[in-house]
Amino acid sequence: MGAGLPVTPLLVAATALAGGVGAGARFWVDGAVGDALAARRSRRTGRRAGAGAAAGAPSPYPWGTAVINVSGSLLLGLVTALALGAVVSPTWRAVLGTGLLGGYTTFSTASVDTVRLLAAGRRGAGAASALGLLVAGVAAAGLGLWLGSLLAPA
């Protein structure tokens, strides 16, 4: 919650509800990205060696979490800059930023994904899921902040 914004039970409830919607959107996007990648993999293996070639293949890289966290970081950077430029009110910043985008993005899943990749011996993928995602997320947030500052100079 932004400093100076009076925190009312109604604001907390609205922020929590928006966070629930964000979590639902994350569930949907994660499943959609996973299904799209699985379909692409099965088309490839189908061309190469027929059905069942994917059996025993390593678990796929968690692209869903990456897409969610990078897109959510870009949008939060944008909302933050628009709030600094007084285009977005403090109330909407709390509901959209802390609520919707806070609930949409997730840190815990990214951490567990990394441990699972490292435990499977996939060091490069594990490093990408930890450090690569951090760099991509911060870059996306910076891009959002910059775009927002162009739209609404503080």
Add this chain to the structure above:
Amino acid sequence: MGRRPVTPPAPPVSPSTPPRDPSTPQPSPSTPLRRRLPLVLLVVAGGAVGTALRVLVTLAVPPTGSFDTAIFAINVVGAFVLGLLLERLLRGGPDEGRRRVLRLGLGTGVLGGFTTYSSLATETATLGAAGDVLTASVYGLASVLLGVLAAAAGIAVGARWARGSR
């Protein structure tokens, strides 16, 4: 012998439609989880609870130091608890019934909504843009490294718990 039904049971779909149309919204075992409304509502409800907890923690923890201590602590604690939960469920059996409800409601919903990546990324980018690259790097890297260690510790505890409950 004489007890056979005279007419065979009606086929579930008319012969003109293909037997399995992937665009049909009927929930079947092959329907993706994200298209099952009760599961989506479970994640939404859990996400609302997790977000409310995150807001209450950020209100209770006074801002100390030069970065967001509350979000830092929330993320590390959430990574530990998610690792514990998922490992315990994974070792308990297949992802169905009560285990699936707990995974989606508590894991994807509550802990996914409790922790946040966008706030970490935006705070780090803001610190970096303000020229405080050292604090930005410490905040970003410490969050990610401690998050991974916490998740690994949670997974270890979850595995022990699962072994102990057999």
